[in-house]
Amino acid sequence: MTAVHHVKAHAVHVAGVGHDHRRRRGPVTTALDGVDLTIAAGEFVAVVGRSGCGKSTLLRILAGLLEPTRGTVEVTGGADHVGMVFQEPNLFPWYSVRDNVALPLRLSGMDTARRRARADALCRDVGLAGFEDAAPGELSGGMRQRAALARALIRDPAILLMDEPFGALDALTRDEMVTDLADLHAAAGATVVFVTHSIPEAVQLADRVVLLTPRPGRVHAVVDVPLPRPRRDTTEPAFQDVVRQVRDALGAADS
Amino acid sequence: MKGVSALVGALVTVVVVLGAWTVATAAGVSALVLPPLGSVAAAFVTLVRAPVTWAQVGVTATEIVGGFGIALVAGIVVGVALGRLRWLEQAARPALVAFQVIPKVALVPIFVLWFGFGPTSKIVLAALLAFLPITMNVLLGVRSVEPGHRDVLRQLGASRRQVLRSLDLPTAAPAVLTGAETAIVFAVIGAVIGEFLGGSQGLGHVVVVAMNSLDTPRMFAAIVLLALLGITLHGMVAGARRVLVPWHTSA
Numbered sequence: 001m002t003a004v005h006h007v008k009a010h011a012v013h014v015a016g017v018g019h020d021h022r023r024r025r026g027p028v029t030t031a032l033d034g035v036d037l038t039i040a041a042g043e044f045v046a047v048v049g050r051s052g053c054g055k056s057t058l059l060r061i062l063a064g065l066l067e068p069t070r071g072t073v074e075v076t077g078g079a080d081h082v083g084m085v086f087q088e089p090n091l092f093p094w095y096s097v098r099d100n101v102a103l104p105l106r107l108s109g110m111d112t113a114r115r116r117a118r119a120d121a122l123c124r125d126v127g128l129a130g131f132e133d134a135a136p137g138e139l140s141g142g143m144r145q146r147a148a149l150a151r152a153l154i155r156d157p158a159i160l161l162m163d164e165p166f167g168a169l170d171a172l173t174r175d176e177m178v179t180d181l182a183d184l185h186a187a188a189g190a191t192v193v194f195v196t197h198s199i200p201e202a203v204q205l206a207d208r209v210v211l212l213t214p215r216p217g218r219v220h221a222v223v224d225v226p227l228p229r230p231r232r233d234t235t236e237p238a239f240q241d242v243v244r245q246v247r248d249a250l251g252a253a254d255s
Numbered sequence: 256m257k258g259v260s261a262l263v264g265a266l267v268t269v270v271v272v273l274g275a276w277t278v279a280t281a282a283g284v285s286a287l288v289l290p291p292l293g294s295v296a297a298a299f300v301t302l303v304r305a306p307v308t309w310a311q312v313g314v315t316a317t318e319i320v321g322g323f324g325i326a327l328v329a330g331i332v333v334g335v336a337l338g339r340l341r342w343l344e345q346a347a348r349p350a351l352v353a354f355q356v357i358p359k360v361a362l363v364p365i366f367v368l369w370f371g372f373g374p375t376s377k378i379v380l381a382a383l384l385a386f387l388p389i390t391m392n393v394l395l396g397v398r399s400v401e402p403g404h405r406d407v408l409r410q411l412g413a414s415r416r417q418v419l420r421s422l423d424l425p426t427a428a429p430a431v432l433t434g435a436e437t438a439i440v441f442a443v444i445g446a447v448i449g450e451f452l453g454g455s456q457g458l459g460h461v462v463v464v465a466m467n468s469l470d471t472p473r474m475f476a477a478i479v480l481l482a483l484l485g486i487t488l489h490g491m492v493a494g495a496r497r498v499l500v501p502w503h504t505s506a
Contacts, residue, residue, distance in 0.1 A: 090403040093502045094425040
C-alpha cells in the first residue's frame with residue numbers, strides 16, 4: 001500500500017524552497033530553507049513541528065498567499081484547484097452560513113440557484129444541515145470550522161490545504177472533526193496537506209508525516225504511516241508505535 | 256421584558272423632570288426664567304399651528320440634511336483614502352489634529368462673510384462639524400479588515416472589486432454608521448448655531464427672536480420642536496444602521 005503514491009502522478013512538487021521574513025527593522029529571519037517535498041495525488045500528508053518551524057509558511061506558499069524567496073513550487077491544476085482551511089474559520093459575519101459556503105462559487109460567477117443547491121449539499125456533507133440560514137456568530141467553534149471546510153470543498157478542489165484547522169477546538173470536538181475529516185477524505189479522495197502540532201492527530205489522518213524543525217525550517221524526517229483505515233482506535237499498540245516513532249524523530253531533532 | 260422596563264424607566268424620568276418643573280413654577284420662580292408647563296404647551300400648539308413654522312422647520316432640516324450629506328460623502332472618500340494610504344494619513348495627521356481642536360463655531364463669522372446670511376453658511380458649518388466623526392470612523396473601519404478574511408479572498412483569487420464589495424465595504428459599514436450617528440447630532444448643532452449667529456430663517460432664528468422679545472414660553476416651544484427634529488433625524492440614521500448592518504453586535 002505504501003508504494004502506491006510513488007506511482008501516481010504528483011499533485012504537489014516543492015524543490016529547494018526557502019522563505020525569509022523581512023521586517024522593517026531588525027535582521028532577516030529564515031523561516032524555511034531547502035525544503036523538498038513531493039506529494040502524490042490523493043495522498044494525505046501531515047506536516048508536524050513546533051511553533052515557529054515554518055509549517056504555516058510552507059502551507060501559505062502552497063496556497064499562493066506567499067511568494068517563496070527561493071526554490072520552485074508546482075501545484076498541479078493551479079490555484080483554482082486548491083481549497084484552504086485556516087486556523088480560524090474566517091467566516092464573513094455579514095453572510096449566512098450558506099452564503100459563506102457558496103462564496104467561492106459567487107466569485108467565479110455561478111448563478112444563485114445553482115450555487116445555493118451546491119452549498120446546501122455541502123452543508124449536509126459536513127454535518128451542518130439545518131444551519132444553512134444561521135449567522136456564523138450563532139454557531140459553535142466546531143460548527144464554524146465545519147462551515148469553513150465546506151467553503152474549501154465547494155469548488156471540488158484537487159488539493160485541500162489545512163492550517164491547524166482544529167487547533168482552536170476543545171478535545172472532544174477535535175476528535176469528532178478528525179474522524180469526520182478522515183471519512184470525507186476517504187469519500188472524496190482529494191490530496192490533503194494538513195499542518196498540525198498534534199502528533200496523534202497527524203498519525204490518525206495521514207499517509208505520511210513530514211517533520212519540520214525550526215530555525216531555519218527544514219524537513220527533518222518523513223515517517224510513513226502504514227496503518228489500515230479507518231483508524232478509530234488510537235489506543236491500539238500499532239497506532240501508539242507510529243506515534244512513538246514520530247515523537248522520537250522529533251526528539252532527535254531537538255538534541 | 257427588557258423593553259418594558261426600559262420604557263417604564265424613561266417614563267419615570269420624564270415624570271420626575273416635569274414634576275420638578277411644576278413644583279419650581281408653583282413655588283414662585285419667575286415665569287420669565289421658567290414659564291409654567293401650561294404656557295409652554297400653549298405656545299407649542301400656537302407654534303405648530305402656524306404654517307410659517309413649518310417653513311422654518313423645512314429650512315433647518317434642509318441645512319442639517321445638506322450638511323450631513325456633504326460630510327457623509329466627503330468623510331467616506333477622505334476616510335477610505337486615509338485608511339488605505341498610510342503615507343497620506345501621516346501627512347494629513349497634523350492637519351486633522353488641528354482641525355479637531357479648533358473651535359469650529361468661531362469660524363461662523365468667516366462663513367457668513369464668504370457664504371452670506373442664507374442657508375449656505377449653515378450647511379457649511381453643519382458639514383464641517385459632521386465631517387470629522389465620519390472620517391475618523393471610516394478610517395478605523397477600513398483599517399479593521401481582518402487579515403484572515405483578506406487571505407480567504409486572496410486564496411480564492413478574488414478581484415479588487417470583489418474584495419471591495421465582499422469585504423471592505425461590509426467591514427467598514429458598522430463604523431461608517433456609528434460615525435453617521437454622531438455626525439447627524441453634530442450637523443444639528445452646526446445648523447442651529449449658524450442660525451443663532453447670523454441669519455433670518457430657521458428654528459434657531461425663531462428661538463433667538465423669542466428670546467429677544469422676552470417670550471420665554473415661545474422660546475421653550477421652539478427648543479422642544481428643535482429637539483424633536485434632532486431626535487427624528489437621529490432615529491432615522493440609527494434605524495438605517497439596524498437595517499444595513501444587522502449582523503453587527505452594536506446594531
